[in-house]
Amino acid sequence: MDRTGTAASVSRAASAEQLRPGDVVVVTVKRIGINGEGIGYFRRKAVFVPGALPGEVVKARVTAVHPRHLEAEAFEYERRSPDRTEAPCPVYGPCGGCQLQHLRYDAQLRAKEELVRESFERYAGMASPPIRPILGADDPWGYRNKAQLRVGVGRDGPILGLYAPGSHRLIEMPACAVQHPVVNRAVEAVRGALREVRVPVWNEKTGEGALKSVVVRASRADGRVQVTFVTAGRELPGKNALIRELRRRLPELASVAQNINPDRTPLVFGDETLTLWGNDRLDETLGRLRLRLSPRAFFQLNPEQTVRLYDTVLEAAALTGRERVVDAFCGTGTIALWLAPHAAEVRGVESVAEAVADARENARTNGAANAFFFEGTAEHWLAVWEKKGFRPDVVVADPPRTGCGESLLRTVLDMRPPRFVYVSCNPATLAKDCRRLLDGGYRLEWLQPVDMFPQTAHVECCALLVAG
The missing domain is CATH 3.40.50.150 (Vaccinia Virus protein VP39)
Structure with missing residues (x-):
């Protein structure tokens, strides 16, 4: 049975061209694809199965049919890879920022060599x-020095997160396993400050509101933090109170900036940036x-x-x-x-x-x-x-x-x-x-x-x- 409890019989299609969405195939995964999906073959046609790993045998339901490949969702594993591990992130999968947390790091490296x-x-x-x-x-966790997060509205006020893959459904980010700890602390401080001040969040459907995104960058040189609020227009309601609250919650704060992006676009930044408080640049080192x-x-x-x-x-x-x-x-x-x-x-x-x-x-x-x-x-x-x-x-x-x-x-x-x-x-x-x-x-x-x-x-x- 698949995850809905429906009995699932394997397709008897003589060729991959006869398959339709909903059909079930058994696939032996051969390699990792460029987007982190497992790739196997059915009747010589490539099948992309998100989350499946090389060496695994999966039953998968076809979700999309393309001229050169199929997309399918695994619902049963007949054989699991010894390289499979438990992903530590509570939103791994829905978030989409990482694709290989469920694969041991040494196996990740082998897969990436193979991609090249x-x-x-x-x-x-x-x-x-x-x-x-x-x-x-040396350490495959906590390495990212910057978080670039969309702002949405939750039950308790503004939330910060990433869009789920292929959608505009915002997944709220808890402490992120690949972000540097200073970045995680800064994101939590920004989240708290936004909820305290209640800055109006931009609504992409109506075009109303102000705040679209937040970008947090931490310096490895001195641990200081640069926070940039991306807004739909020049107005950032409550900005003085927001800066005061952020300074109170985040002693490492070095600067607060506002970037203005009036366009409906997937691009985060617009052309104009204003320094609201602190230095206009963040000091950083890279080697010497x-x-x-x-x-x-x-x-x-x-x-x-x-x-x-x-x-x-x-x-x-x-x-x-x-x-x-x-x-x-x-x-x-x-x-x-x-x-x-x-x-x-x-x-x-x-x-x-x-x-x-x-x-x-x-x-x-x-x-x-x-x-x-x-x-x-x-x-x-x-x-x-x-x-x-x-x-x-x-x-x-x-x-x-x-x-x-x-x-x-x-x-x-x-x-x-x-x-x-x-x-x-x-x-x-x-x-x-x-x-x-x-x-x-x-x-x-x-x-x-x-x-x-x-x-x-x-x-x-x-x-x-x-x-x-």
Whole structure:
């Protein structure tokens, strides 16, 4: 029987194409998918089963039929994996922020290595991609330095949480197992302050109310906390009382900011940010770097693993002090500044003006006189600089999940820098872009996976490509 108590008989369909939603299949799970789901096969058609693990045999009810795969929900386990474990989070599953808490950490690492391998086999056509052993975290819990939470209304007042996957149903977050303890304390303080002051919450259906989201960031350098309230308009009713209450509840508070986002959009931040109290930036360190982070500034969520990732980038760049380096998606400049002491000159390019301003300030803070930052796209600036006689020895790219884009790849192939160091959070687009570079004459030396986000299906990877 399935979880509703209904008798469930296995489908006798001769082919997967005959299956319909509601049919029952028996699936042996072979691997973990890119979203953390278990993947098995029925009559040679892939079946995606959330929560199922490699080696498990499950009875699952088909929930959706697609041309190339089926989606199904497991309701009975005929064989369970020895790697299965109890997830510690009370809202694991409904929350959707983590996908692998029910898988032992050593098995998570193996699964993520396999994700990289499968991506390069499938999208780059490489039978044996040169993958190094993944760099796992010393502590796979309590690593996140930032919480980005939607605000809703509950029985006792405002609640903070995440939308359940594929819905706008808000799941209230208790203390989160992957958030740093300081972040959890700060979120609890914000929740209490909001309930005390009764700030009107924005209603996405009617457009009424003020408060949409709360972003909390904690510094590993000094334990101080930056809180940003995202509102639908410039008005934040009760803001002075809210700040007083927050200061009372959270001694670690360093700053309170307001970001204005009037749009109905899944994007959290709008373009305008106001400092309501305290410093306009949060002091942070990353290895030897000293950083000052504005509320919207991008900063890696797992500082300990970020050091491992950036050291891998430094190894790939193989700098001797004479090289000219371009960081093609520099953000707030952290990779560029990590490389600057080892290079003759580093130039970073970023399309977001606020991030460029942060990068320049970070360069001044760290005394990096050989680091320069430019607003725009890397392909534009590389062409401009080439006309002036500047050709990089190393190009580093850490693009969005969508990849580098054809324009930048074409520019790199035209200029042929001796080393191209590619950092990616999406193994599929990394493999596709590497295939493009391999076809253009580059050689893939190695791939280094790094587990930046334990308990999730995400895997970061650094690839070193050398011009042939």
